Amino acid sequence: MSKIIAITNQKGGVGKTTTSINLGASLATLGKKVLLVDIDPQGNTTSGVGINKADVVHCIYDVIINDVHPKDAICKSEIENLDIIPATIQLAGAEIELVPTISREIRLKKSIQLVKHLYDYVLIDCPPSLGILTVNSLTAADSVIIPIQCEYYALEGLSQLLNTVRLVQKHLNTNLQIEGVLLTMLDARTNLGIQVIEEVKKYFQEKVYQTIIPRNVRLSEAPSHGKPIITYDAKSKGAEVYLDLAKEVITVD
């Protein structure tokens, strides 16, 4: 059975893209077949797995707006078992172009349904907003992973996110679950990080992953080389923790 997970938080810079790339690559390394779906117009997941956007023939925009079959948009990454439907800047127009279209909230869902049987996991990297692309992602997904940066105001904005999740559950996707909450970018040298962990655990309880992602320079360097951490520096702390996270995600199923 395949599982579709949206990686979402409308705050930018909390680790959604880093988690999509590296959870995806780690699951693939553990032998799972993984499809990344990049639905952020910035396309950082796309370049982060080594796809040159200039070479992309069909991107997620073509799939959800122009009815291109998702199979025709799938690209292979350098990692075995890891494929991606890329995003290019074309997608920036989609938020507006989708507004007057029929079944605008379920377009991504319909497309993913056509290919999900080929994969164990489909991970959707959401944009930093609660707009129509994120609603499409939540409608397509079985569950969400919410990355939360271990910083001041960590919980700020989460009530809006949870409200959007509830609205999608009510109107579009009754079965949507919270897969897990992932604490990211922990700076172990500060007390603040520890406080945030406690606060988030109080709020989300057992939904919080035991794996906590520390700040790790190698994780921030890897994207500029177009590589997930596991191929950029397999011995780094970043590679180790994302592998731990992948094992945790697999255990839940």
Ligand code: ADP
């Ligand atoms: P989002 O997709 O939520 O906007 P990103 O995954 O792009 O967030 O992360 C924002 C920035 O922080 C990027 O430059 C990324 O390389 C960096 N980053 C993400 N996670 C870590 C980490 N654990 N350690 C160090 N840098 C990180």
Ligand code: MG
């Ligand atoms: Mg991102």
